[in-house]
Amino acid sequence: MAETLTKEKIEQLAPDQASLGAALKLMKPAGWPMLAREADASLLWGECQGSGAVPYRVVVSPSDVGYKCTCPSRKFPCKHVLAIMWMHCDRPERFEPDAAPDWVQDWLSRRRPKATSSEQTAEKPSARDRRPAPSMAAAMQETQEAKPADPKAIARAEAQRQRLKEEREATVLAGLDELERWILDQVNLGLAGFAQRAVQSSKTLSTRLVDAKAPGLASRLEMLSADVFRVPEQMRGDLVLERLAALTLISSAYRNQHRLPPALKADVRRAAGWTVKREELLADADAPRVSSDWIVVATQSEVQPDKLRRLETWLFSAAPVPDAPNVALLIDFVPVSVGPSASPFSAGETLNGEVVFYPSAVPLRGQLATREAASPNVAWPALPRGLHTALSAYEAALARQPWLERWPLAASELAVERFASQHLVLADDSGFALPIEQTQTDDLLPLLGLGPISAVVLWDGRFARVLAAETAIGRWHEGR
Amino acid sequence: MTGLISNQELGRLKQAIFLGLARQPLPVSEGMQTLLARASQVEPALVVLALAAQRQRFDRPTVERTADGVPEAARRLHADQRPIIPEPARRVLLRLANGVEKGLAGAVVSMAVNRIMRAGFRLHPFDMPRLISYIKGDARCLGLAETAYLLLADTSAKSGAPSLLHTEMAPENWTEFPKGHRVAFLREERRRDPAAARALIESAFKSEPAAARADLLAALEVGLSLDDLPFLESLSADRAESVRNAASRLMAIIPGTPVYASRLAEAARCFVRGGSGLGGIMQRVGLAGSSQVAFKPPIAAADQRGMLAALFEGFSPSEIADAAGLSTREVVGALPEGIIIETMCGRALRDRDDETLVQLIAQRLAVNEAGRHSLIPMLTWLADNLRDPLPVDLAAALLGSEAWQASLRRLNDATTPAVMKDDGTLIWTAAILPTELLRSIQEAMAALQPATTRTARDFTDLVLALDSLQPLER
Numbered sequence: 001m002a003e004t005l006t007k008e009k010i011e012q013l014a015p016d017q018a019s020l021g022a023a024l025k026l027m028k029p030a031g032w033p034m035l036a037r038e039a040d041a042s043l044l045w046g047e048c049q050g051s052g053a054v055p056y057r058v059v060v061s062p063s064d065v066g067y068k069c070t071c072p073s074r075k076f077p078c079k080h081v082l083a084i085m086w087m088h089c090d091r092p093e094r095f096e097p098d099a100a101p102d103w104v105q106d107w108l109s110r111r112r113p114k115a116t117s118s119e120q121t122a123e124k125p126s127a128r129d130r131r132p133a134p135s136m137a138a139a140m141q142e143t144q145e146a147k148p149a150d151p152k153a154i155a156r157a158e159a160q161r162q163r164l165k166e167e168r169e170a171t172v173l174a175g176l177d178e179l180e181r182w183i184l185d186q187v188n189l190g191l192a193g194f195a196q197r198a199v200q201s202s203k204t205l206s207t208r209l210v211d212a213k214a215p216g217l218a219s220r221l222e223m224l225s226a227d228v229f230r231v232p233e234q235m236r237g238d239l240v241l242e243r244l245a246a247l248t249l250i251s252s253a254y255r256n257q258h259r260l261p262p263a264l265k266a267d268v269r270r271a272a273g274w275t276v277k278r279e280e281l282l283a284d285a286d287a288p289r290v291s292s293d294w295i296v297v298a299t300q301s302e303v304q305p306d307k308l309r310r311l312e313t314w315l316f317s318a319a320p321v322p323d324a325p326n327v328a329l330l331i332d333f334v335p336v337s338v339g340p341s342a343s344p345f346s347a348g349e350t351l352n353g354e355v356v357f358y359p360s361a362v363p364l365r366g367q368l369a370t371r372e373a374a375s376p377n378v379a380w381p382a383l384p385r386g387l388h389t390a391l392s393a394y395e396a397a398l399a400r401q402p403w404l405e406r407w408p409l410a411a412s413e414l415a416v417e418r419f420a421s422q423h424l425v426l427a428d429d430s431g432f433a434l435p436i437e438q439t440q441t442d443d444l445l446p447l448l449g450l451g452p453i454s455a456v457v458l459w460d461g462r463f464a465r466v467l468a469a470e471t472a473i474g475r476w477h478e479g480r
Numbered sequence: 481m482t483g484l485i486s487n488q489e490l491g492r493l494k495q496a497i498f499l500g501l502a503r504q505p506l507p508v509s510e511g512m513q514t515l516l517a518r519a520s521q522v523e524p525a526l527v528v529l530a531l532a533a534q535r536q537r538f539d540r541p542t543v544e545r546t547a548d549g550v551p552e553a554a555r556r557l558h559a560d561q562r563p564i565i566p567e568p569a570r571r572v573l574l575r576l577a578n579g580v581e582k583g584l585a586g587a588v589v590s591m592a593v594n595r596i597m598r599a600g601f602r603l604h605p606f607d608m609p610r611l612i613s614y615i616k617g618d619a620r621c622l623g624l625a626e627t628a629y630l631l632l633a634d635t636s637a638k639s640g641a642p643s644l645l646h647t648e649m650a651p652e653n654w655t656e657f658p659k660g661h662r663v664a665f666l667r668e669e670r671r672r673d674p675a676a677a678r679a680l681i682e683s684a685f686k687s688e689p690a691a692a693r694a695d696l697l698a699a700l701e702v703g704l705s706l707d708d709l710p711f712l713e714s715l716s717a718d719r720a721e722s723v724r725n726a727a728s729r730l731m732a733i734i735p736g737t738p739v740y741a742s743r744l745a746e747a748a749r750c751f752v753r754g755g756s757g758l759g760g761i762m763q764r765v766g767l768a769g770s771s772q773v774a775f776k777p778p779i780a781a782a783d784q785r786g787m788l789a790a791l792f793e794g795f796s797p798s799e800i801a802d803a804a805g806l807s808t809r810e811v812v813g814a815l816p817e818g819i820i821i822e823t824m825c826g827r828a829l830r831d832r833d834d835e836t837l838v839q840l841i842a843q844r845l846a847v848n849e850a851g852r853h854s855l856i857p858m859l860t861w862l863a864d865n866l867r868d869p870l871p872v873d874l875a876a877a878l879l880g881s882e883a884w885q886a887s888l889r890r891l892n893d894a895t896t897p898a899v900m901k902d903d904g905t906l907i908w909t910a911a912i913l914p915t916e917l918l919r920s921i922q923e924a925m926a927a928l929q930p931a932t933t934r935t936a937r938d939f940t941d942l943v944l945a946l947d948s949l950q951p952l953e954r
Contacts, residue, residue: 108930109579109930109931109934180523180526183526183529184525184526187497187500187526187529188500188501188502188525189500189502190498190499190500190501190502190503191497191500192498192499192500193500237494237498238536241498241532241533242533242536242537245529245532245533245534246533248526248529248530252519252522252530398538402530402534415549415550417549417550418548418549418550418551419543419544425543425545425549427543427549431545432540433541433543433545434541435541435543442609442633443609445554445608445609445629445632445633446557446606446608446609448550448551448554448557448632449550449551449554449555449557450554450558461537462541473558473564473605473606474604474606
């Protein structure tokens with residue numbers, strides 16, 4: 001039998017009183033779609049739905065108080081680790097005995113040995129200065145003593161929020177004026193020379209857009225100055241043309257948002273930088289919801305110019321429903337300064353759950369509302385044959401949301417082929433083909449001659465990026 | 481959208497936008513004028529920019545597909561008749577490749593793939609981009625699929641490289657194969673017909689680059705004889721130093737030459753039957769048993785290791801025993817720890833003399849019983865060169881040896897991450913153990929930190945997974 005955790009030990013581990021208080025708030029069963037343990041309780045693990053799009057994965061080894069959580073907190077242990085330990089003390093029956101999944105095994109094999117728990121506890125007092133030791137009792141008392149909300153204070157806060165919102169609207173509009181003037185300057189100067197002045201010119205304006213509280217536009221602008229050098233030289237002009245046109249369209253749509261359908265209005269506000277909190281989204285009765293077995297087709301991690309790491313998890317419904325989104329994009333942002341981080345899911349994994357999509361003319365980005373183990377042997381769904389149907393869907397999406405950047409295409413009866421000496425294309429049997437991003441050439445070589453395949457790709461109007469493919473010799477996933 | 485703006489009009493609009501409206505005004509058509517009038521509150525140039533871009537975005541790409549859309553190499557990649565490694569073993573292989581330390585990755589992955597090949601499987605094609613760099617230099621790891629992938633990924637290779645059309649290497653096509661394959665082929669040919677193999681090398685020699693010439697030449701050490709001397713002598717004027725060095729090394733180990741005879745005599749003189757020193761005195765007075773053979777190195781040199789390597793290169797224990805008037809067992813029993821055993825192991829391996837090889841390894845363990853010397857060089861060499869795992873009894877002796885146990889204790893007592901790292905003892909041992917003893921090493925490693933044993937554990941898991949596959953899958 002593994003050494004058990006005691007409340008005293010958890011109190012000693014807690015970095016501060018606030019962490020214990022936060023942990024206590026996390027102990028509701030709804031926040032933990034999954035809690036499990038080794039048969040002898042030598043390992044505990046679970047998934048906690050935090051504020052991100054995907055749940056945090058937490059694993060604890062009670063014997064030496066080793067732990068790992070995928071959240072970006074800089075407190076060690078974080079509230080999720082403390083919560084899982086605390087729950088195991090109070091309600092051990094909530095932990096189902098199970099075999100450790102791959103991510104737990106992986107942590108186990110990578111972890112470095114820790115100092116023994118007695119060494120850790122011996123070190124604690126000196127590290128704590130003179131602050132009172134964190135206490136579970138105090139955390140529970142704080143929760144119980146929480147005063148009922150004052151209606152006047154609530155009204156004041158609401159009025160304040162409204163005032164700030166109005167101020168921000170005005171600031172954003174002023175930012176849009178500046179953006180349009182800048183785009184007009186670029187058009188007058190000529191886009192052929194944009195690449196040479198892109199970095200400096202975009203940087204100044206994007207800083208102003210951040211000040212104007214339109215971070216979404218600032219981010220698009222900064223991405224443009226990076227992306228312009230990622231495409232072949234002969235395509236740069238077209239890329240700049242389209243990206244500046246998209247900014248123009250967003251600006252114009254934002255000014256006329258009162259005339260837009262609600263979904264497109266939500267799109268344009270998000271494009272400018274307004275955010276919707278997870279709780280608000282989940283509470284939105286009009287938001288599209290899809291429950292399904294989902295295949296994690298790909299996970300991507302990219303550092304943005306604003307020093308945030310953008311973690312994308314692409315889900316593909318194994319049982320597509322007509323007229324409902326069959327691809328969901330979960331996005332989390334983590335500061336680069338917290339170190340390397342990745343999506344807790346790995347490509348190829350399957351899960352069952354409900355995805356709530358952000359209101360949009362073309363629903364794609366969502367939040368995972370519930371999560372359970374997927375049905376066994378989740379099969380790849382049947383997809384439309386050839387590229388034309390998929391491209392028509394892309395064009396329809398582009399018509400509904402004109403500043404669309406990339407869109408998932410799903411099709412079957414495809415083949416990866418080589419054209420020119422080092423380029424690959426995704427072709428169908430009608431003779432139509434989409435060029436594939438050159439960065440994927442090496443990884444996709446084994447798919448040459450392996451047709452017909454069924455694939456999910458991201459299409460940006462120039463290049464296809466293959467996320468996953470179902471082939472005769474198994475499933476291929478990007479980056480797996 | 482495409483109806484509103486024709487291709488020609490789009491071209492003209494883009495030209496103006498790219499050149500700059502300050503230089504070239506927008507050529508706006510009548511239809512577009514109507515639209516602009518409707519969006520009067522927006523700057524007309526921005527409306528035109530948005531419309532032109534949107535019109536462009538609805539253009540579908542046009543790609544000229546070529547006739548060789550699926551190159552011959554890609555077809556060969558998937559035509560390999562060997563079954564693809566089953567998924568459970570594949571997962572372990574990927575775990576091993578992802579977790580192994582960079583410095584060891586090439587050798588470890590190459591050994592793992594070699595085990596997979598010997599079990600009758602091939603790599604999963606999807607894993608080749610990740611694994612091929614580790615195995616491309618090792619001919620044992622390159623079957624049809626792996627070779628096909630190498631050619632596919634080599635953009636400089638001629639389309640449909642003909643070597644792939646031949647399932648077997650033969651004297652008619654051997655030059656078309658990758659270097660690792662060619663060297664392995666020449667060594668086999670030398671075993672079969674040394675003169676014919678030499679003729680093959682001679683015929684292709686001049687067209688090869690220097691590095692390849694030196695490697696091909698090294699294949700001549702199998703079946704080396706006086707017949708090879710004229711060819712080797714002709715290479716003394718080769719323009720590459722590496723080739724000249726390889727040729728002179730081979731000439732020094734050709735049996736039957738005066739140099740060889742003199743070296744052999746000098747090497748034999750290093751083995752003396754007890755008769756001098758304390759052992760000899762004790763033997764003469766009857767206090768010692770049968771006379772023991774001792775190794776007495778020649779005069780110490782600055783580079784003792786290099787000197788011994790040069791002196792003993794190419795000799796087998798039996799040749800030295802004949803020259804010294806001793807038995808082979810006596811010579812082996814007198815060998816000191818170090819380079820001489822390694823050199824003789826090389827010869828035994830070349831001759832496929834497994835019996836001598838096993839004797840030499842046992843001697844290497846015996847002389848290091850105190851555990852004073854690191855086992856790493858020997859383990860690395862064995863892992864690199866052994867064709868088959870060690871015999872069970874010798875492998876058990878290795879695991880029980882003081883040197884190996886001392887390494888285990890050192891890893892167990894380590895307190896800093898740097899010292900906790902497997903220095904190679906565990907993984908190289910795992911690589912040469914027979915399947916019967918893999919559970920034993922897993923048990924021995926159980927007390928160590930997971931991070932220390934990760935690679936060795938993954939390797940043993942892989943071998944056990946391959947071993948557990950049903951005969952049908954094989």
